[in-house]
Amino acid sequence: MKSKATSFDIAHLAGVSQSTVSRALRNSPLVNPETRERIKAIAKELNYKVDKNASNLRSQQSHTIALLLFEDPTSDESQINPFFLSMLGSITRACGDNGYDLLVSFQRLEENWHAEYEDTHKADGIILLGYGDYNDYQEKLHQLEQNQTRYVLWGALQQDQPGISIACDNFTGGYEITRHLIAKGRTKIAFIGSASEGSPEFFDRYKGSCEAQTDANLAVRKSLQIDAITTEQSGYAAALQLLAKQQPFDAIVCASDLIAVGVIKALRDKQINVPKDVAVVGYDNIPLSEFTRPALTTVQQDTKLAGKILVETLIAHIHGKPVTSRSLPATLIVRESCGAIL
Amino acid sequence: MKSKATSFDIAHLAGVSQSTVSRALRNSPLVNPETRERIKAIAKELNYKVDKNASNLRSQQSHTIALLLFEDPTSDESQINPFFLSMLGSITRACGDNGYDLLVSFQRLEENWHAEYEDTHKADGIILLGYGDYNDYQEKLHQLEQNQTRYVLWGALQQDQPGISIACDNFTGGYEITRHLIAKGRTKIAFIGSASEGSPEFFDRYKGSCEAQTDANLAVRKSLQIDAITTEQSGYAAALQLLAKQQPFDAIVCASDLIAVGVIKALRDKQINVPKDVAVVGYDNIPLSEFTRPALTTVQQDTKLAGKILVETLIAHIHGKPVTSRSLPATLIVRESCGAIL
DNA sequence: CTGAAAGCGCTTACAG
DNA sequence: CTGAAAGCGCTTACAG
Numbered sequence A, B: 001m002k003s004k005a006t007s008f009d010i011a012h013l014a015g016v017s018q019s020t021v022s023r024a025l026r027n028s029p030l031v032n033p034e035t036r037e038r039i040k041a042i043a044k045e046l047n048y049k050v051d052k053n054a055s056n057l058r059s060q061q062s063h064t065i066a067l068l069l070f071e072d073p074t075s076d077e078s079q080i081n082p083f084f085l086s087m088l089g090s091i092t093r094a095c096g097d098n099g100y101d102l103l104v105s106f107q108r109l110e111e112n113w114h115a116e117y118e119d120t121h122k123a124d125g126i127i128l129l130g131y132g133d134y135n136d137y138q139e140k141l142h143q144l145e146q147n148q149t150r151y152v153l154w155g156a157l158q159q160d161q162p163g164i165s166i167a168c169d170n171f172t173g174g175y176e177i178t179r180h181l182i183a184k185g186r187t188k189i190a191f192i193g194s195a196s197e198g199s200p201e202f203f204d205r206y207k208g209s210c211e212a213q214t215d216a217n218l219a220v221r222k223s224l225q226i227d228a229i230t231t232e233q234s235g236y237a238a239a240l241q242l243l244a245k246q247q248p249f250d251a252i253v254c255a256s257d258l259i260a261v262g263v264i265k266a267l268r269d270k271q272i273n274v275p276k277d278v279a280v281v282g283y284d285n286i287p288l289s290e291f292t293r294p295a296l297t298t299v300q301q302d303t304k305l306a307g308k309i310l311v312e313t314l315i316a317h318i319h320g321k322p323v324t325s326r327s328l329p330a331t332l333i334v335r336e337s338c339g340a341i342l
Numbered sequence C, D: 001c002t003g004a005a006a007g008c009g010c011t012t013a014c015a016g
Helices: A007-014 A018-025 A033-045 A052-059 A082-097 A134-146 A170-183 A200-215 A232-244 A257-269 A303-318 B007-014 B018-025 B033-045 B052-059 B082-097 B134-146 B170-183 B200-215 B232-244 B257-269 B303-318
Strands: A064-071 A101-108 A125-130 A151-154 A164-168 A189-192 A251-254 A279-281 A298-301 A326-328 A330-333 B064-071 B101-108 B125-130 B151-154 B164-168 B189-192 B251-254 B279-281 B298-301 B326-328 B330-333
Touching: A007 A018, A007 A033, A018 A033, A052 B052, A064 A082, A064 A303, A082 A101, A082 A125, A082 A257, A082 A303, A082 B082, A082 B101, A101 B082, A125 A303, A151 A303, A164 A170, A164 A303, A170 A189, A170 A200, A170 A251, A170 A279, A170 A298, A170 A330, A189 A200, A189 A232, A200 A251, A232 A251, A232 A257, A251 A257, A257 A279, A303 A326, B007 B018, B007 B033, B018 B033, B064 B082, B064 B303, B082 B101, B082 B125, B082 B257, B082 B303, B125 B303, B151 B303, B164 B170, B164 B303, B170 B189, B170 B200, B170 B251, B170 B279, B170 B298, B170 B330, B189 B200, B189 B232, B232 B251, B232 B257, B251 B257, B257 B279, B303 B326
Parallel strands: A064 A101, A064 A125, A125 A151, A151 A164, A164 A326, A189 A251, A251 A279, B064 B101, B064 B125, B125 B151, B151 B164, B164 B326, B189 B251, B251 B279
Antiparallel strands: A101 B101, A298 A330, B298 B330
16 A cells, blocks of 8 residues: 555456556446456555546646636735635536536736646646736737637627637626616716726726616716725725715715725715715625625626636637637626615 | 647757756756756747646656535535635635645535545645534545545644644634623623534534633533534524523624624524624624624634645645644634624 | 656557 | 557656
């Protein structure tokens, strides 16, 4: 039991060749059923496990997917956005369900992450997940493309974007939640969250929000849009900035729940009642959105489905099947912060 | 650029042997600095990356750690305990900091997870993380031990336990939070969470809680202990059970925050005011504990430190250095649910 | 400091 | 259905 058993040991004990052992263990139809069972029994007894390094080296695939989580370098190191954590959970499960292993890595945008995993043969493909300035990683995406790395990106569906993307329908999400606000009588709607090409997901939510206002014959107030990255602190600071403008507003659409949490704190500190004076809504439906006071009205992204689709799309891609980008539905979750229940 | 470059291609271009390339790329002192730089330049230009499967196979180590997250089979599939998610984040970071990759896998207790990863040479060692019946996985721990698998377990520090464990000081955590409750005038203290050998972490918290009561000359009310696993639903059901006993109590120590969230919901549904009528405290300090109403008084486990220690201990173990089990400090976090701020 | 050679443990044509 | 042999791309004694 000192050193681990190899296929040769099994072959010896079974009185067959090593090739036959290899075949039997992979359930090849080329091997006699009886022989196969005998070999399997011996393998089990010796607690034999195929050496993945050897089989991967030989077969040139790893049955492993790498998940690269990249974060905005300006955000706090210690806390990971709960939305990503939730995605991580569902991706892990989906990998397991498909017989793939998952290699997880956090990346800073400055780092040289591109291609690392697949080039290194540690993974057959990559899932990219994260916020951050889209323009910054655009170039790296092209490098992945050039190296013929198989990858799937979570985020916005963009025109002329390289590769495959899976995204929530951010435009519709932003549209629906704003329409809901308008239906509840709000007319002066602010938006907190970066609204530019650099943050395509937030930008889509913003565009959806604007369109809902236009469709309701409300004037979009561009001056009520304040940039923020997806942290509580950033949301808090942005809300203060918004307040400092001294322009009237009765609702704030936040680009994420984390931002909304910070915004609500800032409003409370300034004695502004949510939702009475100002309605606040978020995006993501992270677990704690149910527990804020007031409980957050938000847009749910189905992380379970998203993880499944990301993994299955990537695996299909790895196997050379045709795959396309896909948009996933956004679901409005009505709670208290929008003033629905007063 | 079709097929990937190998060390032979580089050797050819640099006019040296493949061995020299291998040495140069690993910064061996055995190679002439000039030669090394030349080789490195070529490697970079070709976008060459060492094939990990080949190098792992040859060197018999993978520089990869496997994280096995096992969960109570009775708990809900879709939601992962946020405490574990937080640990997952810090473990991922710690692995990155130490130059290791992290393979993540969810396991059900029934599955044959033991040994899989190391035997398979996919990982150099394993971190085990999860709740579940301790007795159930005790046997598997012994199998790991027998296979000489390097692993570190997160959980309780037990007598006669095989292997290395890293744990929060659950006894002190339970003691301190109960002492705080008593200092605030509570005398009839219930406990929700399994308190038996099968759940050593919860049991330690319970024992700490009991000792605090004894030290304060309060009688421990064993009938006020109700089993629960760490989910909101289970906490909710357990609180109802407790109420049904019709015995007076003015505080509930919950074995985890998730349980406490369910307990608070149950009490509210029964028109019982928290913390006025009954104080409720949790354990873990998960992100949402700050957002419950009332905000949860709890015990923080430093997940960042825990992840770092887990990873560093495992790596030291892998390298054959002597390692020992360790207990990490528990910190009382006072918020509203204990009645501290009335 | 460098090179030729062996070998890590498999999978997979190839031949029968 | 089975076996002998090559080879995946490295690392590492061994010899110089």
